[in-house]
Amino acid sequence: MRVSEMKIGESGIIERVTAPEPIKGRLFAMGVSKGNRLRLLDHTLKKETWEVEVEGTRIALRREEAEGIEVRQ
Amino acid sequence: MREIRAVMVGQPNVGKSSIINAISGARLHVGNFAGVTVEKKEVTFKRGEYEIDIVDLPGIYSLNAYTPEEHVAKNYLIEGEYDLIINVVDANVLQRNLILTLQLLDMRKRTVLVVNMVDEVEAQGGRIDGEMLSKLLGIPVVLTSAKEGRGVDELVDRIIETFQKERCDCEIYYHEKIEEEIEGLVEILLKSPHFNDRDLARFYTIRLLENDEDIYKIIHDLPIFLELHEALGESIRRLKLEFDAESVADIFADERSAIARSIVMQVVTLPRRESLTDRIDQILIHPIWGLPIFLLFMWLLFQVTFEVGSLPMEYIDQVVTNFAEWLRGILPPGDLNSVITDGVVPAVGAIIMFLPNILILFLGINLLEQTGYMARAAFLLDGFLKHFGLQGKAFIPLVSGFGCTVPAYMAARTLKNPKDRLITMLILGFMNCSARLPVYVLLIAAFFPTKSAGNILFTIYIGGALMGLVVAKILRKLLFKGEPEPFVMEMPPYRFPSLKVLAMELWIKTKLFIKKAGTFIAGAAMVIWFLSSYPLNGELRHSYEEKMAQATTQEERVRLQNELAARNLEYSYLGRIGKTIEPLFSPFGFDWRLSVAVVSGLAAKEVIVSTLATLYAVGEGGEESSTLISKLRENIDFKTAVALILIIMIYSPCVAAMSTFYSEVPQWAWRAFYTIYPNILAWIAAFTAYRLLALLGY
Numbered sequence: 001m002r003v004s005e006m007k008i009g010e011s012g013i014i015e016r017v018t019a020p021e022p023i024k025g026r027l028f029a030m031g032v033s034k035g036n037r038l039r040l041l042d043h044t045l046k047k048e049t050w051e052v053e054v055e056g057t058r059i060a061l062r063r064e065e066a067e068g069i070e071v072r073q
Numbered sequence: 074m075r076e077i078r079a080v081m082v083g084q085p086n087v088g089k090s091s092i093i094n095a096i097s098g099a100r101l102h103v104g105n106f107a108g109v110t111v112e113k114k115e116v117t118f119k120r121g122e123y124e125i126d127i128v129d130l131p132g133i134y135s136l137n138a139y140t141p142e143e144h145v146a147k148n149y150l151i152e153g154e155y156d157l158i159i160n161v162v163d164a165n166v167l168q169r170n171l172i173l174t175l176q177l178l179d180m181r182k183r184t185v186l187v188v189n190m191v192d193e194v195e196a197q198g199g200r201i202d203g204e205m206l207s208k209l210l211g212i213p214v215v216l217t218s219a220k221e222g223r224g225v226d227e228l229v230d231r232i233i234e235t236f237q238k239e240r241c242d243c244e245i246y247y248h249e250k251i252e253e254e255i256e257g258l259v260e261i262l263l264k265s266p267h268f269n270d271r272d273l274a275r276f277y278t279i280r281l282l283e284n285d286e287d288i289y290k291i292i293h294d295l296p297i298f299l300e301l302h303e304a305l306g307e308s309i310r311r312l313k314l315e316f317d318a319e320s321v322a323d324i325f326a327d328e329r330s331a332i333a334r335s336i337v338m339q340v341v342t343l344p345r346r347e348s349l350t351d352r353i354d355q356i357l358i359h360p361i362w363g364l365p366i367f368l369l370f371m372w373l374l375f376q377v378t379f380e381v382g383s384l385p386m387e388y389i390d391q392v393v394t395n396f397a398e399w400l401r402g403i404l405p406p407g408d409l410n411s412v413i414t415d416g417v418v419p420a421v422g423a424i425i426m427f428l429p430n431i432l433i434l435f436l437g438i439n440l441l442e443q444t445g446y447m448a449r450a451a452f453l454l455d456g457f458l459k460h461f462g463l464q465g466k467a468f469i470p471l472v473s474g475f476g477c478t479v480p481a482y483m484a485a486r487t488l489k490n491p492k493d494r495l496i497t498m499l500i501l502g503f504m505n506c507s508a509r510l511p512v513y514v515l516l517i518a519a520f521f522p523t524k525s526a527g528n529i530l531f532t533i534y535i536g537g538a539l540m541g542l543v544v545a546k547i548l549r550k551l552l553f554k555g556e557p558e559p560f561v562m563e564m565p566p567y568r569f570p571s572l573k574v575l576a577m578e579l580w581i582k583t584k585l586f587i588k589k590a591g592t593f594i595a596g597a598a599m600v601i602w603f604l605s606s607y608p609l610n611g612e613l614r615h616s617y618e619e620k621m622a623q624a625t626t627q628e629e630r631v632r633l634q635n636e637l638a639a640r641n642l643e644y645s646y647l648g649r650i651g652k653t654i655e656p657l658f659s660p661f662g663f664d665w666r667l668s669v670a671v672v673s674g675l676a677a678k679e680v681i682v683s684t685l686a687t688l689y690a691v692g693e694g695g696e697e698s699s700t701l702i703s704k705l706r707e708n709i710d711f712k713t714a715v716a717l718i719l720i721i722m723i724y725s726p727c728v729a730a731m732s733t734f735y736s737e738v739p740q741w742a743w744r745a746f747y748t749i750y751p752n753i754l755a756w757i758a759a760f761t762a763y764r765l766l767a768l769l770g771y
Contacts, residue, residue, distance in 0.1 A: 023561055024323075025137040025326075026134065026135075026137075028135070028326040029084075029135035029169075030134065030561065030563060031172070033326050033330040034330065035330060041354065042358055043360070044452070044453065044455075045361065048456030049453075049456050049465070049560075051354075051358065051452060051564060054169075055169060055334075055337075056169070057169050058350070058563065058564035059561060059562065060451070060455070060465075060563075062455065065560075
């Protein structure tokens with residue numbers, strides 16, 4: 001399941017992160033990597049911007065990045 | 074006395090500045106890293122027989138440098154001369170912070186780990202086992218709370234202890250398959266005669282496996298490069314196969330993530346529950362209420378900036394005027410007296426007058442940043458600004474631009490991506506600054522019906538902003554296309570701001586600002602004064618003095634005085650420049666006087682009003698001056714006035730703003746582009762509007 005398909009409040013374990021390079025490195029550095037628990041906190045009205053929490057860190061992303069993160073519930 | 078040179082490294086928002094502030098007796102130096110506009114903070118202090126010097130590097134998320142700040146920090150870590158690393162981490166999010174720590178430990182330098190904000194973890198009923206952490210990593214660990222001043226003395230002791238050791242006892246190793254490959258590559262590197270440091274070779278090898286271009290550049294010239302390059306390719310191929318991964322960087326990322334997770338499991342006990350931040354966020358970034366609340370905050374910030382900021386304005390103005398008068402009295406009469414009292418002092422004073430506004434705006438922006446709300450504002454606005462090729466964070470400088478373009482350029486520093494920052498800075502001039510207000514007020518009063526004045530003014534401001542956004546879109550399409558602009562941003566937890574840090578930031582801002590006013594603006598004022606005062610025309614003066622002597626009424630004398638000033642100005646270099654550039658502006662009906670007024674607006678936008686007043690010879694004219702308004706009506710027609718408004722909306726901002734841009738953007742190509750394109754755009758807009766209005770019969 002992609003993060004972009006989750007509902008607010010749901011969580012899961014990250015399985016796979018696909019993104020082009022500068023973004024991927026940045027996601028890893030913020031803790032978005034395989035095995036960590038991710039929770040969807042919020043998104044804007046038009047679902048353009050998303051807020052997730054990974055191991056205590058809150059991170060804002062765009063739809064493109066949210067589509068590239070797969071989680072297992 | 075022995076010197077210890079340390080660097081302080083950590084991810085953003087871990088409280089490095091607070092730790093530096095908490096070290097008592099430390100003296101702070103603020104400067105820039107060589108060649109870039111990245112702030113460099115440095116402290117020195119004495120402890121026992123040691124003098125300790127700490128360079129505070131910009132916050133970085135990882136060694137995979139991406140922003141200018143990260144490049145500076147990384148270069149300093151790799152090439153700088155220092156004895157040990159102080160790595161600061163946030164106890165609340167230890168796991169994520171440890172990933173950077175693990176990258177740093179690859180360097181095998183002497184390192185002290187500072188686990189800051191440990192009080193916040195304890196307040197939630199959690200605990201961090203510092204001894205265990207130290208054992209697992211093999212480096213000394215200090216638990217601190219900069220807020221409570223806890224652990225700061227111990228940190229200094231640990232720094233000295235670590236300095237006395239020969240090397241790092243770091244215990245971190247990766248999966249044995251990875252270590253095997255590293256070992257093989259290290260042997261090749263060590264064949265090179267320049268290379269005898271096994272620890273450094275290991276670090277380089279790891280970075281090369283992760284495809285680090287900066288290290289590639291260093292290795293590239295070594296004689297063993299070809300052999301290494303081939304072996305590296307082989308290793309990468311084997312590792313990718315073994316771990317079924319897209320790249321070796323992914324493998325290392327997973328490895329570090331796993332190590333960090335297992336360490337955290339062993340040293341942290343933290344009962345997870347809904348934090349205060351979660352509850353505040355439910356309101357402040359609510360899908361529906363988030364935006365209105367944000368707009369309210371912005372409205373308040375600008376109200377305070379302009380209402381409170383304008384209170385001391387008159388006082389400062391008075392002080393400056395008195396100072397100029399006093400100087401006029403004590404300096405010997407002549408050119409020196411005139412250049413200082415008529416040129417430099419009023420110009421510098423006019424800028425200092427904005428200091429309260431700027432400080433309040435910066436205080437507000439710093440507060441937003443420190444409390445963590447800024448990230449929320451960017452979150453809320455990113456969707457809208459994305460349509461124009463901008464990023465959520467661009468909002469802050471754009472709004473500041475309505476106040477003054479100078480701090481807006483500086484506020485653009487919050488944008489870490491160089492392209493986003495450049496686009497934002499290129500369109501900041503379209504946000505009408507407060508200095509242009511008097512000019513608009515004057516022109517609207519002269520050429521538009523009174524009842525629609527407010528709407529016209531509003532249209533000018535909104536029109537400018539929209540034009541800026543459209544230009545941003547075009548720039549993104551034409552000049553910055555191709556590369557993605559990632560919006561992956563940490564949303565830091567809400568925190569109470571540290572008053573000490575706020576005060577320090579404000580003090581630094583004030584110092585820099587006054588320094589600039591005293592040097593650059595003073596210089597520019599001298600040039601303008603010179604151009605408008607020379608060459609002197611003795612004959613003209615003589616003939617007017619005769620006329621004035623014959624004048625019977627006071628009114629007559631004032632009129633002649635003004636006329637003389639106007640004739641002198643026409644004769645001066647500035648007047649001649651006006652005549653020379655007149656053909657450039659004549660396609661939309663400007664005479665030499667309007668041309669000069671527009672050019673003088675480059676010194677400061679308010680200057681346009683006083684220049685118009687002087688050139689149309691009505692003496693001292695403010696925006697309410699009815700004589701100036703009637704003079705303008707006599708000399709300028711409606712379509713020319715519209716063209717003038719458009720020019721002022723679009724063309725280059727004042728020299729103060731331009732010099733700020735130059736100092737923020739080091740590339741000459743962009744400086745040139747920035748200097749030229751708004752003027753071309755302004756010309757086209759003015760010309761089009763003028764011709765259209767002419768067609769419509771105005």
